[in-house]
Amino acid sequence: MALYQSQKARFEKMGVDMRRMHGIMVRDTFDDAQRYTSGGVRTSELRRLGHPFGRGRAAGTAGRGGLKRGSKGKTKIASLPINYQSGRLRRSWSLKLTKGSGGAQTYILGNNAPYAKYILNPSGTRKMVGRGLWGHSAFTKMESGTMGLLARRARARNKAIIDEMRRRNRRP
DSSP states (O other): OHHHHHHHHHHHHOOOOHHHHHHHHHHHHHHHHHHTTOBOOOHHHHHHTTOTTBBSTTOGGGOTTBOOTTSOOOSSSOSOSOBOSSSHHHHTEEEEEEEOGGGOEEEEEEEOOTTHHHHTOTTBOSSBBOBSSSSOBTTSOOOTTOOOHHHHHHHHHHHHHHHHHHHHHOOO
């Protein structure tokens, strides 16, 4: 709710149209994606903690089978931001604008790192738990299929834009 309130106040101050607000919102989501893939925990620290985001024998924090989905975070490290290793994941975010007929515009946010589909997978993989950027995380009480952090933040911004445009278009 705090993000919604701050975005609503921000958009009220802007004297721009909805298309421009939409572009600003998408750019903010792109910045969020980069920020939440820039964690500062070193590989050596993850190793020392028994690879807390892993599943399997190497993931010593949750018993023989490794950390399981929904195990309520038996790690001292937050699931987000995703830790910065080589920097490739963070650098590989892309944002593409497609303009359609009638002034419609569509933005596509993606990540081109070859391993992004594994790290960003909402449910995690056989060897790694989900981190909650796109969808639910094993470290939260969210149900499967629940929106991840980026989607929740984008939804709050979108609601603020719509509410502001409705306010501007009200007839006295």
